[in-house]
Amino acid sequence: xxxxxxxxxxxxxxxxxxxxxxxxxxxxxxxxxxxxxxxxxxxxxxxxxxxxxxxxxxxxxxxxxxxxxxxxxxxxxxxxxxxxxxxxxxxxxxxxxxxxxxxxxxxxxxxxxxxxxxxxxxxxxxxxxxxxxxxxxxxxxxxxxxxxxxxxxxxxxxxxxxxxxxxxxxxxxxxxxxxxxxxxxxxxxxxxxxxxxxxxxxxxxxxxxxxxxxxxxxxxxxxxxxxxxxxxxxxxxxxxxxxxxxxxxxx
Numbered sequence: 001x002x003x004x005x006x007x008x009x010x011x012x013x014x015x016x017x018x019x020x021x022x023x024x025x026x027x028x029x030x031x032x033x034x035x036x037x038x039x040x041x042x043x044x045x046x047x048x049x050x051x052x053x054x055x056x057x058x059x060x061x062x063x064x065x066x067x068x069x070x071x072x073x074x075x076x077x078x079x080x081x082x083x084x085x086x087x088x089x090x091x092x093x094x095x096x097x098x099x100x101x102x103x104x105x106x107x108x109x110x111x112x113x114x115x116x117x118x119x120x121x122x123x124x125x126x127x128x129x130x131x132x133x134x135x136x137x138x139x140x141x142x143x144x145x146x147x148x149x150x151x152x153x154x155x156x157x158x159x160x161x162x163x164x165x166x167x168x169x170x171x172x173x174x175x176x177x178x179x180x181x182x183x184x185x186x187x188x189x190x191x192x193x194x195x196x197x198x199x200x201x202x203x204x205x206x207x208x209x210x211x212x213x214x215x216x217x218x219x220x221x222x223x224x225x226x227x228x229x230x231x232x233x234x235x236x237x238x239x240x241x242x243x244x245x246x247x248x249x250x251x
Contacts, residue, residue: 120213
């Protein structure tokens with residue numbers, strides 16, 4: 001993966017799930033990148049991150065359009081096979097929008113994946129999580145940059161807008177929403193691939209990946225190393241020890 005994609009933050013506005021779906025639909029409709037960009041600007045002209053309507057500035061709109069383009073319309077070259085496979089899955093399984101978009105935004109913006117991982121890790125040991133707790137853990141990874149705090153808020157608020165998190169009664173605190181069960185192994189494998197794309201080495205032990213806190217909104221199906229090896233063209237499964245497997249991106 002490119003170092004720039006992994007080290008960057010990039011999410012400078014709340015990104016709503018319906019905007020992600022709009023971008024995916026435009027790509028599914030066969031529009032080229034220039035036309036998708038134009039359509040997204042028109043679509044977002046009066047749509048704000050909090051779900052309200054009202055005129056948006058060209059600047060704030062451009063941030064979101066840029067994000068959506070890098071996720072669905074013109075992703076990094078190494079993400080195109082994942083994008084194409086996820087689009088194909090989404091076409092056949094329109095009810096699985098949350099998982100499909102989670103996979104692509106995590107791969108395109110590993111910062112999202114890391115915010116989700118820290119959030120999920122905290123939620124695994126406590127009923128609710130405070131924004132400063134998430135941000136403190138992120139700063140240990142990205143450094144004590146002001147942008148980390150500001151942009152993490154956009155990811156957290158996006159997760160709430162997507163229904164992956166919900167606001168608790170205490171201001172600035174969040175709790176789990178209802179889990180989304182991933183019944184299809186195909187979608188689970190796409191999520192695993194997205195996590196590998198969000199990892200700088202492109203590899204991870206299968207057990208750790210299947211139980212990654214970054215997948216906190218989901219319940220994954222039971223998966224075996226053989227199943228992943230047989231169904232994924234882009235993940236190598238390396239067996240070691242008596243019952244351990246390492247998943248690594250091919251190529």
